Amino acid sequence: MSILTESEAYAILDKVVKLSKADQCTAQLSGSIDGNVRFALNNVSTSGIVSNVDLAVEVAFGKRVGIATINQFDDASLERVVRRAEDLARLAPENPEFVPAVGKQDYKPTSTFSPATAAITPDYRAKVAADSIGPCRAGKLVAAGFLQDGQSFSAVVNSKGNRGYQRATALDYTCTVRTDDGRGSGWVGRSLQDAASFDAGTEIRTAMRKASASADAKALEPGKYTVILEPAAAAGLISFMLNFFDARQADEGRSFLSKKGGGNKVGEQVYAPSVTMFSDPGYAAAPVLPWDGDFLARERTPIIDKGKVANLQYSRYWAQKQGKRAVGEPGNLIMEGGTKTTAELVRTTERGILVTRTWYIRMVDPQTVLLTGLTRDGTFYIEGGQIKYPVKNFRFNESPVIMLNNVEELGRPVRVQGDESNLIMVIPPMKLRDFTFTSLSDAV
Template sequence: LAPENPEFMPAIGKQTYRPSPTFSESTAAIDPAFRAKVAADSIAPCRGNGLIAAGFLEDGQGFYATANSNGNFGYQRTTNFDYTCTVRTEDGRGSGWVGRNLKDAADFKADQDIRIAMRKATESQEAKALEPGKYTVILEPAAAAGLISFMMNFFSARSADEGRSFLSKKGGGNKLGEQVYDPRVNMHADPWHPDAPVLPWDNEGMPRERIAIIENGKVANLDYSRFWAQKQAKTAKATPGNLLMSGGEKSTAELVRGTQKGILVTRTWYIRMVDPQTVLLTGLTRDGTFYIENGQIKHPVKNFRFNESPVIMLNNIEELGKPVRVAGDESNFVMMIPPMKLRDFTFTSLSDAV
């Protein structure tokens, strides 16, 4: 009894895919001994310093294949590597975190990375309460990734054209080509990026390509589904699989040294939507939030709840650091995101979280 789907699109025809470097020999070679050493290198230093470590090492290898009755076929091997570790003080008053999302396991050193989480756990004890309000912040890449990846869910041309997006234009249409962000904001997708490669096709089998998403703060491309592209007389393009944001050359530590007063945020967590029209998000800081004064970490501060839009955030840039590979907690994007120094970041209340 169901009517025909008016938006049905037939399976795509035969495509040509340029292979991308999604397979790493060093990651594929991970064995139980490697995993045990990562666990030992994470736990032993913490135990020796009265700290408690808990985390995950998730790795794998496999393949993806796509085929249909119109003659299209694609096959590619893949590997994945993701490490996270939370370190707590024994009394539970201090917490630190470190995460690594890498292509090659050969680039990973757990015994070095765990020191980051250990230091933050130790130094985040005796946190002081600051009044909620607008502050200059430095978001570490993992902290910025959660907000930015959420924003990318709203780059659908259809939702913009139908008035359901922050990229909708008053009176109809979308903001393609318009200045929406600070001119220093540049993002693109590239399935062949050497440090963040992804499959050369999307979920419909459309061939991916290197594509600009934001150029000098202007919206360069929106995501047109095959149906919506046909309806709007546009060219359909594959959905991006990674998000690569440009930045500068400074590390997070160097951004801190150049900050007179501000707050360093290690992570953002439990991010949820408040208003889709402005991409206003709410969430919490966690695992190490610190007050900066005269270019130095002065003392830990209690965690905050924030209400902030990544669109506004990316219009309040003071400085961008060097991009690093990260994975958003609730997204499928592989991302290269810089640490960010931002003004007027909105903290609305204090949080009892550690």
Template sequence: MTIYSEQEAKAILDKAIKASKADGCSATLSGSNAGNIRYALNGVSTSGSVSDCDLGVEVSFGKRTGTATINHFDDASIEAVVRRAEELARLAPENPEFMPQIDKQTYKASNTYFEKTAAVTPEYRARVAAACIEPCRKDKLVAAGYFVDTASFVATANSKGNFGYQKSTDMDFTCTVRTEDGKGSGWVARNLSDVSAFDPKSDIQTAIDKAKGSVDAKALEPGKYTVIMEPAATAGLISFMMFGFDARHADEGRSFLSKKGGGNKLGEKLFDERVTMYADPWDANAAVLPWDQEGLARARTSIIDKGKVEYLHYSRYWAQKQGKKAVGQPGNLIMLGGDKSTMDLVKGTKKGVLVTRTWYIRMVDPQTVLLTGLTRDGTFYIEDGQIKYPIKNFRFNESPAIMLNNIEEMGKSVRVQGDESPFIMMVPPMKIRDFTFSSLSDAV
């Protein structure tokens, strides 16, 4: 599939909007070209490419809505998908929280598209796999990983005259390296928009070193420890915490930002004063679309400033109900840090635990944002500023709201995307005191 130009996309959307007889109509055209390569046991297992493009139409009659999707864009098909959406709308029950199409928005383009990423070839993907497999074979290690590159576009329009168009690129890389006996494991991941900043030969060495270093792990008693959390480990916990920044959840008593007796904690200082987070769709290292899933324009938004909560997300319905203004929901999260690397934090630690990655994170209690999960792929004991030996993995039970009050030091923020996270994130490594490990895990 070719990526539709702005003019081509607008022509298709205009036809859909014009064909509708409903009270309101919105349409989204999106498509992508994605290539991938997967390898395991030091050999490529699958590779391929996927191209797709869809037109989604949503219409409304009063408070009744209907949606339909199609992947053919001739005049007859566009007419048919609009009629189908209208049929479904007439059958649907009224939505008591219905909101009409958004008004016309002003979108400031963000730098989400890079030609080098869009031009990635099967040969390039093969070289990425080889850069991981070959050194592992030489060291009698076993590599398994996945690389995918995507070029995409999205265009949105509605019957109130709103229109937006933007192209994006993205690449995701992850690799796990195991020792032949399966007793040691290392892991590395990269998420970028610009593939020219990616160096698989350098990145794979991180996983190799951790796999070698994690053999013959010793058991450490569960308890509270000073922990060095690498950015990928931290991101998984913080991204779960961000679900609590929903104004309705907070107002209705379902969030850690709820006040007893009603209301929310907007404006209160709840974290260490070194904690500052914001969203910025135009951030040079983590740019995202300048609108959210509803088409609302995004803005640079302060979320936490020196420990104080400065933002809650108001859906359009909840904003109207509460007399607030709805703005685009953030698509990224940037957390300020310091200048040190992860190993710099290790050097300044008398006794502690280095955590490479947190995994299988699940919510235990949304009102305290208590989470549980596992460490994996390289957990090490630190003594006198040095990594002394590998330790067995733990299950943890910890709240990021508490974790962000127990900061001893932060390093330099790097781009990550946490497991199951809706955000692109810039997160620093952190030294945290009194992190709770509740039990041992046999996982490698």
């Protein structure tokens, strides 16, 4: 029951919309079957499957809005949830920023569903755990990781004639490997839509190599260094920065994209010319649903074009107020790059530091997007195009805006999950000059 067919979903949603006596009604069904396995200290600790389906009903009387949810779908329950939403709407104060439900949208289907991922079984999850644990145990290393896979559907119908239905799948895997004495740590992570391209036995070797190589780390003086950020390390900083690509924040002077005297920096050169980013719901390596949380259709949208700010995100309210056209909020971010792997970027670096991963990232100054955080799970000194030795982890103070003005070279983009958002990101490894490390950390 958790994954409804298109006809099953529409039968429920159409019935809900017809039951409503409000000025407008939007009904959404979402369901999923999510499986997982967790392991630590070279042993499986938990495993499970969660299955659920929910109906959300949003109604409005004028500018008064009410929302109610339920997970029972008999006629009496559907009647009850609609009336509850209407009762709440009548009690609610008027919303001064209310925008009516979207009209009929042109949703272009995207390839978000993989039969291989939907077919994952408990045996598959057990094999992923075994393929991760076995090599580590044999190599006197300790593995701790998590695999989560799922299939889902989303469907919407509103009283203005808009309707949409689509299925999706996802697989996320992370594993941290430590040396048995705890002095070395390595990490690997994969974010995929299609399980057919995933092999835990191959992926775990990356974390194992870094764990073994990162023991006996040397202390290096903090300061400004040329760095190579692996895609997972760069994604955490970039996803923070994207929170400020909101037109209202910029127009109201609350963003690094605000102009002195009013307005925003759309069209201005803010980054290095090598920096180009866009969102595209149908992008083959990172497809997402063709609508956003307001059920507005997503489109391919340039965000940064050769270093210039190309677009900001307008909410439907702010677009109406500013006389702009609103498009669906991005579900992914694609950053263009080159063809080199991380290893090839290392070979062209005379002196620098390789960063596997960043974590515990926090905001220091919103006006400049100055962030602080730590490196972890494998940080290495590069000299003469080779990794010479592991170094102790650093705390950094860096703005991704400045960072993306100091680009020396970009590698081949890969898919990662954005740390501070639900965005699926395709990010290249990047070589950057003058990255600021402020202090050392004893953590591995």
